[in-house]
Amino acid sequence: MHYNYCPICGTKLKDKKAGDDGNVPYCYTCSKYWFDGFSSAAIVLVANEYGEMAMLRQGYLSHDYWTYVAGYMKPGESAEETAVREVYEELGLKIERLEYGGTHWFPMGDQLMHGFIGFVKKKDFTLSSEVDEAVWINAADAPTLMFPEVPGNTQYPLYRQYLKMTGNK
Ligand SMILES: [Zn+2]
Known part of the structure; x- marks a missing residue:
């Protein structure tokens, strides 16, 4: 701005x-x-111990595509704290291991996205009112729900890092 x-x-x-x-x-x-x-936000690919990822449907963002956990940083917070807080608020899950996924400029929102991969124990979700639905999906199938890969989409660089980290590619 x-x-x-x-x-x-x-x-x-x-x-x-x-x-x-x-x-x-x-x-x-x-x-x-x-x-x-500009604003800063954290985006977290949430993964469990069975090679599954959490995908969220949030009608106010899109009816066709599913998202990762994401939220704005609050003044005074580190990006890591935002990531942990947002995952707990949106899915009710506690991150056990948080890996950094770099920063990514998101031109559509004029935002700096701080990417993370958050590992949790598989559990049922406790959804916030911002989330209409969430599913655990095999990581290999996740791209079928993700937004199209265009420059500025932070989902793909995090996804590729996750695959590399877990030895899938
Ligand atoms: Zn003045």
Whole structure:
């Protein structure tokens, strides 16, 4: 998000040189630069000890494709804490081992996604109201539910990392 007005006092911002970053919108009332902002979110491929992955159907996102667990980071949280919290909130599962899956820019939402693979013990889900349905599916079959592979889709890089990690490829 590019700022045109100061989010604190509402003054129209003027470009001011900020070292190596070049011109950046600046509030002369608050003496503050407003660098372009974006949100950060965690996305977690949840896997169990039987080689299955959790796939979630969330009608507010799509009626055709299924998602991984994902959620916005809260100020003060590490991405790891967000990942653990979201998996518990959305599926009611406790992550036993969390592996980092790198960061991925998600252009559709102007978001930086922090990818993870979270290993849990297989259990029935306790779904949050944000999730319409969730299933355990053999990892090999998961792409049939996943969003199409386009640049910016974080599901596939995590999926490939999972396969590599578990010796499937
Ligand atoms: Zn201001």
